[in-house]
Amino acid sequence: MTQLENEIQAVKTEVISMWTLVESQLQKTRSAMLHFDRDLAREVVLKEKRVNAFELKLDRDCENIFALYCPVAIDLRFLLAVLKINNNLERIGDIAEGIAKYIIEPLEDFDHSVFEKTQLIKMFDDSISILADTRIAFEKEDTILARSIFKRDEVLDAINRSAIEKVGECIKDDMNVMSDALYVLSIIRKLERVGDQAKNIAEEIIFFVEAKVLKHQKESSGKN
Amino acid sequence: MSVHVKYRIGKSIGFQALVVLLSVACVIPLIFILVYIIQSGITKINWHFLTNLPKPVGESGGGIANALVGSIIIIAMASVMAIPFGILCGIYLSENKTSKLAYWSRLCVDILQGIPSIVIGIVAYFWFVKPFGGFSAISGSIALAIMMLPIVVRSTEETLLLLPDSLKEAAFALGMPFHRVILKVVLPCGISGIISGVMLSVARITGETAPLLFTAFGNPYLSTNITKPMQTLPLLIFNYATSPYNDWHDLAWGASCILLIWVLLLNIFTKLITRKWTVQL
Amino acid sequence: MDSTIVKSVNYNAYFGDNHVVKNVNIDIPRNNVIAVMGPSGCGKTTFLRGINRMHELIPNATAKGQIMLNNEDVMEMHPIFVRLKIGMVFQRPNPFPNLSIYDNVIAGYKLNGIKLPKAEKDRIVEHSLTRVALWKEVKDSLTKKGSFLSGGQQQRLCIARAVAMEPEVLLFDEPTSALDPISTSTVEELFHELKKNYTLIIVTHNMQQAARVSDKTAFFYMGELVEYGETKQMFTNPSDLRTQNYITGRFS
The missing domain is CATH 1.20.5 (Single alpha-helices involved in coiled-coils or other helix-helix interfaces)
Structure with missing residues (x-):
């Protein structure tokens, strides 16, 4: 193995650790929300610092590799992809933190009926599994799996589109859940962003493996 | 178009x-x-021709054994004198390209090469023949050695200059002292060039007549005493070819042919050695 | 053990009146790869050759100052002793053309007249050739002449020859500038292996090579040591403007 291969392997390992951390952040946020566990939510907020540290370290590592090894072809695409994936993962980390803050703010537990009506839990599970599958696609450089992410993001988008209506219905049914419902709407909005970030990551994976640029192309499925 | x-x-x-x-x-x-x-x-040319002495005037037959033996002895002595000197001097010149001494000795060697052989002969005559009271093979050898020297020096120097400096640096970098660098690296790598230079110089002096006229002089009998006159092939050819006797002319022709074959063989030998021993750089 | 192995203190080198290395102070840590780079004629090769006292082989060349090897001044030592401790590999592969591959590896012993038992010689040859990743390629042709090998193999043979003497420091004077890209990367890979046992100082014209192989980099300009530091630092955020201009190719 050449030195460059070693460095790239190290970066890959690093990205995957960051990924696992971000996944566990989302997972923790989910269970903090379900069980209204504020301590867990605070832990998520604290751990966001580690995600940020990962981002900085990966940025620096990539910078060093660019400066020292002048990577080309797949190595170059890989590192360019890593820079963006790094960015996306950090955003997802921010999202998890944002959701965690919503859990710290309210004084009382959420009304779980709102969760059910708005499919929030399903959305949460979906985002986490999308993120995990994107990670596997990245690890295995599996572009078929990466392409499947696009379809699954549409499910999240659909839930998001129907959210206003559903939240409205909840409020109409019971004015008492108004604040809970609004929190849930915000959470749904944020989780939709997770799907978008995962989609961007999938695009980057396809870019570095196949050298194809899928960004900003009209897709047959109709969603931009 | x-x-x-x-x-x-x-x-x-x-x-x-x-x-x-x-x-x-x-x-x-x-x-x-x-x-x-x-x-x-x-x-x-036949076995008899190679192993017998020349017959006196009037008798047919006879050989050139004395000249053959004489040539070999005189050339061998000249080589023993000139080759070590020449190679060492060549090494010095190639190792010290810029020193004053190298400049002057290179100049001297060049001038020496240009001195006509007859002049060397006459000098040898005044230095070695007159003071010691008579012609001798050794004085002939000295004259021939002087003629050989510049050829050996220059061919050694040129061969060694062709060797890349990196070779010597490699040796020095391994902590080798100067004498080992020269003996173990530089000489073995340049050996084919040096030997071919030596061979050519031998071929060159084989045919020299002029300096020997004043020194070895010639001798109709077989002699191995180096302090006495000695016959050599070129002298024999010179003496017998200018004589009025047909038998002697025949001897001269035969000797010329031997000389020619000798020089030819030396040249071929040199080519073979260069081909076989050349170190691929 | 002290982590600094080679240290130069106010080292100056001259060719006649020409001051080519000016007051260089540098600390070279053990088991590191140090790249020395700079434009042509900046004194980097002269500095390198000063370390094992090859500099003074050139007529008119003189040097002042100290080069410390393990806190001993090499300027006070006998050059032959210094060169046994500090091996050197040159720009062009220069195996001894009159020797076999086997003899080339043990040339340092053989040509210095050091007698070794056959088993010991075999061990050194195998060990050294393995170190330079050449053993597998040449183990069946050890009796062939070194010049039969390809350029890259010859260069590795030369490294094996230096390694066989078990020096502490290995100096490389543009070791890959005469090699093709594949051989170059083989030799570069080798540096990473070699630094486990030796300290490597590499002069190179090739900035990318300096970046790829070294832990620390020294930048020479006009005989001065302009900057010396971690390679990563040097190539991402050099502290001297001249270094920046050089590594970005904006040199005029």
């Missing part, structure tokens, strides 16, 4: 033809000489 281009092509062909013609012309004299000498000499 335009006339102009045709004219230029014609000129080019003409020039090529001229070059070929002239290079063939160079070979012609050599071929004539070879053919003539071999024609006249080869029939005289």
